Amino acid sequence: KAGVTQTPRYLIKTRGQQVTLSCSPISGHRSVSWYQQTPGQGLQFLFEYFSETQRNKGNFPGRFSGRQFSNSRSEMNVSTLELGDSALYLCASSLGPQGSGYEQYFGPGTRLTVT
Amino acid sequence: QKEVEQNSGPLSVPEGAIASLNCTYSDRGSQSFFWYRQYSGKSPELIMFIYSNGDKEDGRFTAQLNKASQYVSLLIRDSQPSDSATYLCAVKSNFGNEKLTFGTGTRLTIIP
Numbered sequence: 001k002a003g004v005t006q007t008p009r010y011l012i013k014t015r016g017q018q019v020t021l022s023c024s025p026i027s028g029h030r031s032v033s034w035y036q037q038t039p040g041q042g043l044q045f046l047f048e049y050f051s052e053t054q055r056n057k058g059n060f061p062g063r064f065s066g067r068q069f070s071n072s073r074s075e076m077n078v079s080t081l082e083l084g085d086s087a088l089y090l091c092a093s094s095l096g097p098q099g100s101g102y103e104q105y106f107g108p109g110t111r112l113t114v115t
Numbered sequence: 116q117k118e119v120e121q122n123s124g125p126l127s128v129p130e131g132a133i134a135s136l137n138c139t140y141s142d143r144g145s146q147s148f149f150w151y152r153q154y155s156g157k158s159p160e161l162i163m164f165i166y167s168n169g170d171k172e173d174g175r176f177t178a179q180l181n182k183a184s185q186y187v188s189l190l191i192r193d194s195q196p197s198d199s200a201t202y203l204c205a206v207k208s209n210f211g212n213e214k215l216t217f218g219t220g221t222r223l224t225i226i227p
Contacts, residue, residue, distance in 0.1 A: 033215070042219030043159070043203060056214045090158055098207065098215060106158035 002027065004093050004107035012113045018079040021110045025072050025093030029105075031055075032074040033098060034066060037088040037109070046089075049074055050097040078112075086114045118142060119206050121218035130227050134191040138204030138218055141185070148180055148187045149205040153220065159203055163189060194225045 005024045013019050025032050034046040045058040049068035066076040072093075078085055088111050092104040120139045128134040136150075147166055151159035165171045165178040165187065177190040187206075191198055201220040 035217075040219075043205075043217035045214045045216065048214065058214060103161050103164075104215070106160070108158050 004091060004105055006089075006091055006107040006110050008110060009108065010111045010113075012115060013081050014115055015081055015083060017081050018077065019081060019112060021076045021078075021089055021091075021112075023074045023076070023091035023093075023107060025074070025091075026105055029093035029095055030072050031094045031097045031102070031104075032068055032072065033092045033094075033104065034074070034076050035090045035092065036060075037090055038086075043090070046076065048098055055097055081114045083114050086112060088112075117218075118216045119204055119218040121202075121204050121221045123219060124222040125224050126221055127224045127226055128194050130194055130196060130225050132194055134194045134198065134223055134225070136189040136191075136202050136204075136221050136223065138187045138189075138206075139185055140187070140204075140206045140216075142206065142208050142216075143182075143185065144208045145182075145185075145206045147207040148178070149207070149215070150176075150178060150189045151203040151205060151217075153201045153203060155200070191223075196225045196227055199223060199225045 007022045031050045033048040037043045048056045052068045063079045068074045088109045090109045092106045094102040094104045096102040150163040153159040163178040165180045171178045175192045179188045201222045203220045204218040205215045
């Protein structure tokens with residue numbers, strides 16, 4: 001069974017630009033969660049989608065948004081990029097939503113560098 | 116105060132010894148507790164979860180939970196060089212806010 005895939009794996013953008021990251025969950029998984037990982041803040045929850053609906057959202061500005069498609073694939077968009085958005089963005093998929101007891105499987109991440 | 120706190124390390128432990136990783140959390144409503152292992156340049160992988168007070172053992176790993184003290188720990192017995200990684204503690208409240216909150220991780224190095 002294929003794991004969680006994320007594209008692209010690496011991305012370099014300049015301040016003010018926008019970026020879209022993609023996540024394909026494990027087949028059959030309907031929940032996708034997004035996280036930002038930085039050395040100083042660790043792993044921080046961005047949002048979770050389940051059956052195309054956003055269930056939970058972390059404490060990030062509105063520049064961070066996401067969506068989920070009917071095939072459970074998810075995209076995350078960051079607009080007006082700032083230097084502080086440089087991070088590893090991880091998505092995790094699970095059979096059910098967070099809180100339902102299902103294990104989350106992480107993808108390899110997208111390394112975003114903002115210059 | 117951070118919601119989930121871990122000593123960042125690095126924690127150095129001789130091969131064959133017991134590695135003890137600690138985590139404290141601030142939300143008394145937290146119900147589920149997870150330990151993830153993350154190798155350098157890789158994504159996190161779940162190694163243990165615990166819901167009830169006490170100990171839970173899985174092979175060389177033991178998770179310990181004390182809700183009264185808001186403390187969860189991970190013990191690794193017979194430490195191996197392959198255990199060298201960053202260990203992330205994650206906590207989830209099942210009351211109205213089900214997001215998983217992670218600590219910043221403890222970097223563990225097993226010395227051969």
